[in-house]
Amino acid sequence: MSILKKVKRCSHCGSILQAEDPTKSGYISPLILKKYPDGILLCDSCFNEVKQEKSEVILNKDFIKVLEAIKKTNSLIIYVLDIFSFEGGFSSEVTELLSDLDVIAVANKVDLMPLKSDERQLKEYVSHRLRVAKLNVKDVILTSSNTGYNIDKLRELIAETRNHRDVYFLGSQNSGKSSLISEIIKNFNNTTGRMIVTYTFPETSLRGFRIPTGTKNYIYEVPGFPINNSLINILDKPISTYIIPKKPVENRKVTISEKVSLAIGGICFVELTDGEKTVLNCYFSSKIDVKTKRGEALKFFNSILKNGDQKNTSFKFRDLSNFDVYDFFVEEKGERDLGILGLGWMQFKGNSQTFRVYVPRGTYVFTTRAKLNNVK
Template sequence: MNEAEFHCDGCGIILQTKNPSQLGYVPVQALEKRDEIYCRRCYRIRHYNEIAPINQDPSVYLQKLDEIANTRSLVVQVVDLFDFSGSWISGIHRHIGKNPLLLLANKIDLFPRSTKWGRLKEWLRKYANELGVKPVDIILCSANKGVHIDTAIAAIEKYREGRDVYIVGTTNAGKSTLINRILKEVAGLDAIITTSPYPGTTLDAIRIPLDDGKAIIDTPGIVRKDRLSEWVCPTDLHVIMPKNTLNPRIYQLKEKQTLFFGGLARMDYLTGGRQSFVCYVSNHLYVHRTKVDSADEFLAKHHGKMLSPPKDPAQLPPWKKHRIALSGKEKQDVVISGLGWIACGKEKGLLDVWAPEGIQVVTRPSII
């Protein structure tokens, strides 16, 4: 038996039986007996929730993405609505060539019921157009909860026109969860592809045959190191990645007040009238309010303790300050990629936002 012909059904990596310490290892007896074959890493994730971080080279996955341009296929980009800018693939239109792009905006189950979905969809379309992308359609869905999956399936079938379907996205956008949900809805199959909250679960392309001889291809998640979710350890990741509908936390701030988001980021409200700041972060993340004048001392005393995650602040780069001026013309969101966002009021103001160096901190028109 030539083991190089076999790939893990969970992550797509080529299987090997020689070295248990290397990726793709599977015992010989498992390779010979099972209809579905999973490498040791996938087996431990699926059965014991053990997560081992993988050192990834982002350029390798981008090269795999470039191969799509030479195919005739429908490309489905899955984006994470909780971290939209951080889950966008930069230059996606250049990677996929002339193939049509269907945009699936995932994790709508995290948003409050009061969300104006039509407005959100138009915001997504405008954002994509500004980046040079014109999707054939935009579908709002939740792979985890199965919301609007039937609409997503119908759209994929409509726009693929008998072609292969490539599912692309950044790590943690929900690509593999989406495919598992589609397989359950269409064929009644239990989860086949390994999923976990830790970046880099899918290691190589996974090809799922369709009845017409074509296939759905799950691709490895594109790594973006400008998100906090790429930096924290698995235990801390469970705290910052929301699993349920967000409970917005409202703070009426005066000048010279600070909000700490665990020990991962900080917002100083420097100048401006008293106004509301609504925090959309994981319900499990501790948010602490204090005064700007005492914030440095408070951080030094409590970082990694009361102000956690992270349990070990040394695992992250040092903080960098981002000066943000609120225009007072419209409501704005301050986004800390991988952590969430703060919806600001309409008043003019000046903020300092502190986050680990290299983490994306941006503003946008309010989406809620």
């Protein structure tokens, strides 16, 4: 009788996997092959490539031109960050170009954070991250353009800090720049005789807004830089509206182990491939199911993808071969976040675990120190 054996392929480039010759295509370390006989595998070359894919935003030339022009003007920068999708707000290229300017950092959408969040600590977290990014931050303020929280304070802060200078609202797409500006100018009486206009930045095709705020100065909204590696831009329409929370996210606590795996809707799957059982505090939109199951992880994930409903599953990502797979070995102790850009994060105690995380191809996955340290 003949024996049929499935040939293993690299799930990224498709080449046939082999553990014999590192100089030939499809080479995978024999150790990995042995450790995960049934796993979804990447050849070593793709594994390294995927690992090195950075979270970086690639800025187009026009955008750099705008930033360079702003840099020469000594204006005040309002750097708007979406506190829920925080990692998407950073680009080392942007922060480098802004390094000499005065910056007020606005962490917006604070209405989406869990109700018991410690605000002082959240602010400290944002400040720390901005210090690491080497921005010259004058102040950090948490806001919500939805609830109006701290909008008056932000308006006052801008008035105190700008010193008749121009003000530029900058940040990634959807961080809330337009919403914040419209809240700030709500009761503003335009006596300048000049109009609010859509504004094309000189020598570029970038269009933003320009609002006259004094005899010689303006507030500008610069178009947001794109975050291509956020799930918001990767998933198709119906589900992308479900993953954006509409109210404060609530902690859903689950425990995973080498025998119990986790599915966040049908869009992110997590296995613990090594280490002690771990409690994960899951912060995702309440519309997305959070489920764990004992038993074979891949069987569990595949059944979710097969049977998933519209709310939890993307039309584009119905097959695990369309998912990127990452192994995270957690070296750090203490409270950590494991996050998926655009979806949310899981907080856990670092304890030399290895997590294997499956996400739709191209999605940014990261670990950082915990954003919310004291939330119950």
